Amino acid sequence: MTKNDDIYDVMVIxxxxxxxxxxxxxxxxxxxxVQTGATGGIDFSTGFIDLMGVHPIAEGKRWKNPWSAIEAVVQDCPNHPYGLLSCDEIFESVALFTRFLAEQGLEYIGHTDRNTCSLTPAGTIKRTYRVPKTAWNGSVALGKKAPTLIVDFYGLKGFSGVQLVETQKHHWPELKTVRIQFPSGRGELYPEHMAWALADPAVQEKMIAAIMPHAVDVEYIGFPAVLGLNDPQKVVDHLAALSGKKIFEIPTMPPSIAGPRLRAVFDRGLPAQGVRTHSQKLVTSVKELDSGMFEFSVGTGAAMLPVVAKKAILATGRFFGKGLRAERKKLVEPVFDLPVVQPETREQWHEQDFFAPQGHPVNSAGIEVDERLRPIGQSGRPAYDNLYAAGAILAHHDWMRMKCGAGLAIATAYKAVKELTR
Ligand SMILES: Cc1cc2nc3c(=O)[nH]c(=O)nc-3n(C[C@H](O)[C@H](O)[C@H](O)COP(=O)(O)OP(=O)(O)OC[C@H]3O[C@@H](n4cnc5c(N)ncnc54)[C@H](O)[C@@H]3O)c2cc1C
Incomplete structure (x- = not known):
């Protein structure tokens, strides 16, 4: 029998x-x-927090002001999850989230009412709402088209200064690049190993010494995002002091170091706030107790443990996160077996053209919720009074094309918590 002490108020799945x-x-x-979960989108993300960048996706219309974009989306797609929130709630959620990150040493920057333009590893420009502070100077340099040197390294795949300069050269003539030998290690290089090595000031000094002959005439120096794992800002500040230049990072291709940085923040920050975390474990089954509480089985085999909670938030993502599973003929939600909003037949999951500008219907599949973010069951009413949902698992949005991934996840999580404490 479960003792009262073992009962949680909320299980976050x-x-x-x-x-x-x-x-x-x-x-x-x-x-x-209590929280469970394994690797998800956060581990592979670029580290940018997108709020809303593109709408309508078929036209690829890009928005400077995310709030105007959200207004337009909610008007044109009334079922979009942002329609369940006010702009004040969305703003507050991102502010609280980034305040926590800053308290943990991972500062984010952005404008209140406009998106920031940032360089991607392909050299294209992405509009996003919040960028890590270590990337901010890159947005400033881009805005001013300032004399800038992009540094890349022999042996580092997925990041090419030449490609960046080639893509930008017509808009940004004073952008140039140099490829150097990484001062600690040769052969194939991995961002995580480089980040560990660069925590050492001696390695930073050697690297700057190799770069400076190429950086005499520039104001900014941009690096792939490998400048330290736990305290990248300290590395950026030291490189700035050594070089006398403004330093910034550009995300590398996934999996980049931005994911491990974010995960490390939560791995130390959530337990410090009293959250019991069962990381790298999944909920394998759930039953509703007579009391109305949930009893979850977490993990498998001998390592399986029961968790009892009064309420739960389902934040299991879509296919990548394993929140939705594609069976032969239909999409299913594996934890609660909730109905999934999806195209009628499998043939309708995808458009004929892989690059169809309007995207694929399967990428807006997910679970339907009521105005309090409670998943709708087979009866057309909330499946449970005490179950809420947040993030990519919600139906009626294509976060990847709309550029609303992390922002929508954070904002709907905020709303779900608000509703469950009502
Ligand atoms: C390569 C890549 C790059 C991205 N870049 C950006 C970006 O630049 N900006 C941006 O805003 N967003 C970006 N995103 C999107 C963002 O990271 C999130 O994926 C997205 O916003 C959805 O978040 P989520 O928490 O709802 O789902 P997910 O991130 O998919 O997380 C789902 C979680 O649920 C867990 N889970 C699933 N089933 C169970 C179960 N049975 N029991 C317990 N736990 C379970 C998973 O283990 C995982 O932890 C990117 C995503 C990817 C994949």
Whole structure:
């Protein structure tokens, strides 16, 4: 029998952006929170927090002001999850989330009412709402088209200064690049190993010494995002002091170091807020107790443990996170077996053209919720009074094309917590 001490107020199922945000917001309300989940989108993300960048996706219309974009989306697609929130709630959620990151040493920057333009590893420009502080100077340099040197390294795949300069050269004539030998290690290089090595000031000094002959005439120096794992800002500041230049990072191709940086912040920050985390473990089954509480089985085999909670937030993502599973003929939600909003037949999951500008219907599949973010069951009513959902698992949005991934996850997590504490 479960003792009262073992009962949690909230079980957060998922450890991506939505799950992390839900655990953070719920514990900040003084709730007893338990969280489970394995690797998710957060581990592969560029580290940018997108709020809303593109709408309508078929036209590829890109928005400077994310709030105007959200207004347009909610008007044109009334079922979009942003329609369940006010702009104040969305703003507050991102502010609280980034404040927590800053307290943990991972500062984010952005404008209140406009997106920031940032360089991608392909040399294209992406509009996003918040960027890590270590990337900010890159956006400033891009805005001013300032004399800038992009550094890349022999042996590092997925990041090419030449490609960046080639893509930007017509718009940014004073952008140039140099490829150097990484001062600690040769052969094939991996961002995580480089980040560990660059935590050492001696390695930073050697690297700057190799770069400076190429950087005499520039104001900014941009690096792939490998400048330290736990305290990248300290590395950026030291490189700036050594070089006398403004330093910035550009995300590398996934999996980049931005994911491990974010995960490390939550791995140390959530338990410090009292959250009980079962990381790299999945919910394998759930039953509703007579009391109305949930009993979850977490993990498998001998390592399986039961978890009892009064309420739960389902933040399991879509296919990548394993929140939705594609069976032969239909999409299913594996934890609660909730109905999934999806095209009628499998043939309708995808457009004929892989690059169809309007995207594929399967990428807007997910679960339907009521206005309090409670998943709708087979009866057309909330499946449970005490179950809420947040993040990519929600139906009616294509976060990848709309550029609303992390923002939507954080904002709906905020709303779910608000509703469950009502
Ligand atoms: C390569 C890549 C790059 C991205 N770049 C950006 C970007 O630049 N900007 C941006 O805003 N967003 C970006 N995103 C999107 C973002 O990272 C999130 O994927 C997205 O917003 C959805 O978050 P989520 O928490 O809802 O789902 P997910 O991130 O998919 O997380 C789902 C979580 O649920 C867990 N889970 C699933 N099933 C169970 C179960 N049975 N029991 C327990 N836990 C379970 C998973 O293990 C995982 O932890 C990127 C995503 C990817 C993949």
């Amino acid at each position: 998922g450890a991506g952006f939505a799950g992390m945000a839900a655990a953070l917001f719920a514990s900040a309300q003084g709730l007893k929170v």
